[in-house]
Amino acid sequence: MNKPFSSVTQVLRGYTYNQVKAVVEVLVDSPVHNVEVTMNTPEAALLIQKLSSEYGSNINIGAGTVLTLEELKVAYRAGATFVLAPTLLSEEMFDYCKEHEILSVPGAFTPTEIAHAFALGADVVKVFPANEVSYSYAKKVCEPLGNLPLMAVGGVTTENIAEVFAGGYSYVGTANGIFNKNDILAEDKTALRQSVRKLTEELERLVR
Numbered sequence: 001m002n003k004p005f006s007s008v009t010q011v012l013r014g015y016t017y018n019q020v021k022a023v024v025e026v027l028v029d030s031p032v033h034n035v036e037v038t039m040n041t042p043e044a045a046l047l048i049q050k051l052s053s054e055y056g057s058n059i060n061i062g063a064g065t066v067l068t069l070e071e072l073k074v075a076y077r078a079g080a081t082f083v084l085a086p087t088l089l090s091e092e093m094f095d096y097c098k099e100h101e102i103l104s105v106p107g108a109f110t111p112t113e114i115a116h117a118f119a120l121g122a123d124v125v126k127v128f129p130a131n132e133v134s135y136s137y138a139k140k141v142c143e144p145l146g147n148l149p150l151m152a153v154g155g156v157t158t159e160n161i162a163e164v165f166a167g168g169y170s171y172v173g174t175a176n177g178i179f180n181k182n183d184i185l186a187e188d189k190t191a192l193r194q195s196v197r198k199l200t201e202e203l204e205r206l207v208r
Helices: 017-027 044-055 069-078 091-099 111-120 137-145 161-166 181-185 189-207
Strands: 008-012 034-038 060-064 082-084 103-105 125-127 150-153 171-174
Touching: 008 017, 017 034, 017 044, 017 181, 017 189, 034 044, 034 082, 044 060, 044 069, 060 069, 069 091, 091 103, 111 125, 111 137, 125 137, 137 150, 161 171, 161 189, 181 189
Parallel strands: 008 034, 008 171, 034 060, 060 082, 082 103, 125 150, 150 171
Antiparallel strands: none
């Protein structure tokens, strides 16, 4: 991983390479250094490979919806430096991540599941779907379990990101919360840059 794992991960599912490339290009100089291509995207491995080759020195390229050891191996061979899943990874998958220095972000929801994921070796735990409860859920979980690196995925937008971080989350992942989907489909970089500026301004406001 060439850049530190940033607090915001942009999730891309079901887009073409040119559409994904348009998003990555406007993120290069932004605070968002993580781009996740989900493995249920057509030709996901090829997209990850091309993005890693072209932008890997500026953006962390990862794989999402990684459900099996074989998918994990395919993602790694394609160049993914981090992986996310909606569910817990198997012990074999955690071992593979440690061996190949892949940052692992498995999914969990209850305090028991979250603690178990960290016990198995998770680097960050994705609370999904986070928007089904209050975003202060993370703070409540961390009160007895300690200051855990939790990622909120589900309903996170530029407009509510301050609430999410205030609720105890260290990271967020979002598919539709930063960009307008139609702007991505149209590869409208002008509109995409405007969306990035709004997010950047909000993140800068949070650290003042």
